[in-house]
Amino acid sequence: MIKLLVVGTVAYDSIETPFGKADNVLGGSALHFTNAASFFTDVGLVATVGKDFKLSDIAFLKDRNVDLSGIKVDEGKTFRWEGKYGYDLNTAITLKTELNVIENFKPHVPDDFAEADFVFLANIDPVLQSHVIDQIKKPTAIVVLDTMNFWIENRFNELMDVMRRVDMIVVNEAELREISKEHSLVKGARKIMTYGPTSVVVKRGEYGVMMMSGEELFLCPAYPLEDVFDPTGAGDTFAGGFMGYIANMGDASIATLKQAIITGSVMASFNVEDFSINRIKGLNYPEIKGRYGAFRNCLQFGDIAFD
Numbered sequence: 001m002i003k004l005l006v007v008g009t010v011a012y013d014s015i016e017t018p019f020g021k022a023d024n025v026l027g028g029s030a031l032h033f034t035n036a037a038s039f040f041t042d043v044g045l046v047a048t049v050g051k052d053f054k055l056s057d058i059a060f061l062k063d064r065n066v067d068l069s070g071i072k073v074d075e076g077k078t079f080r081w082e083g084k085y086g087y088d089l090n091t092a093i094t095l096k097t098e099l100n101v102i103e104n105f106k107p108h109v110p111d112d113f114a115e116a117d118f119v120f121l122a123n124i125d126p127v128l129q130s131h132v133i134d135q136i137k138k139p140t141a142i143v144v145l146d147t148m149n150f151w152i153e154n155r156f157n158e159l160m161d162v163m164r165r166v167d168m169i170v171v172n173e174a175e176l177r178e179i180s181k182e183h184s185l186v187k188g189a190r191k192i193m194t195y196g197p198t199s200v201v202v203k204r205g206e207y208g209v210m211m212m213s214g215e216e217l218f219l220c221p222a223y224p225l226e227d228v229f230d231p232t233g234a235g236d237t238f239a240g241g242f243m244g245y246i247a248n249m250g251d252a253s254i255a256t257l258k259q260a261i262i263t264g265s266v267m268a269s270f271n272v273e274d275f276s277i278n279r280i281k282g283l284n285y286p287e288i289k290g291r292y293g294a295f296r297n298c299l300q301f302g303d304i305a306f307d
């Protein structure tokens with residue numbers, strides 16, 4: 001029985017960064033998410049791919065208890081995204097988005113997946129995200145939403161409909177500003193909370209993460225790396241570590257959310273060290289624990305020592 005359901009894209013990406021180039025490599029919001037989350041909990045993945053997709057390339061996820069039976073193979077080509085980055089690795093420039101099989105995708109949530117306690121609506125058409133919520137059977141399920149400028153600009157009203165029905169939203173700062181029409185992240189987060197979510201998690205690339213949950217505000221920097229190779233999927237990998245940890249703990253208390261943010265940041269820091277899903281694919285628990293500890297040491301300081 002899975003604990004965490006994710007619906008989103010499984011893709012072939014072509015990426016160019018100042019440090020290299022990779023063509024037709026594995027990507028997609030749901031795949032990056034699953035790759036990270038599966039270190040912490042049992043994940044069920046719902047997505048569609050085309051006949052050109054090599055399912056054997058993601059079979060390794062089964063060893064981490066991922067249920068891949070929700071992947072539908074359709075006539076046509078797999079979703080493709082082409083992007084590039086300049087030296088500002090925080091901002092992806094989309095060169096091409098080919099929806100392909102996503103255009104006719106109607107996500108079907110298998111019966112046993114519909115009982116999951118935690119649901120992540122990865123970046124995909126908000127119309128499809130609503131369709132997933134319609135199929136969730138657990139009234140207490142914690143539902144978390146992600147999106148991107150492509151959908152904010154092309155499906156704003158549909159996105160607002162989804163927003164009313166979720167518990168949390170995980171977006172990057174540009175997306176938060178675009179949705180809320182506010183420059184201040186604090187004001188923007190507060191405004192988004194009036195639309196439905198009770199917690200807003202804002203990803204800020206190399207500047208870390210801000211979370212607003214009720215009246216609580218939590219800030220964390222990004223783990224400082226010497227070399228960042230490819231930031232593609234960092235946001236989804238963050239979300240995978242974040243939700244994987246929450247599903248593992250089985251609660252969404254404020255203390256758990258804070259640790260989940262650190263876990264997500266640790267996973268994202270690994271993801272950017274190589275192209276595609278490669279770094280997280282080869283990761284192990286001692287590496288995760290080691291970096292969590294190193295990160296924690298960077299963040300500790302004592303009480304103020306003068307009157």
Ligand code: AMP
Pocket residue numbers: 009011012013026027028029032080081097123124125148150151231232233234235236237
């Ligand atoms: P991020 O974590 O934001 O870097 O997400 C990168 C992933 O999002 C890539 O692997 C892409 O395949 C995927 N992606 C790009 N554009 C879209 C889109 N419009 N809808 C869903 N997924 C997308």
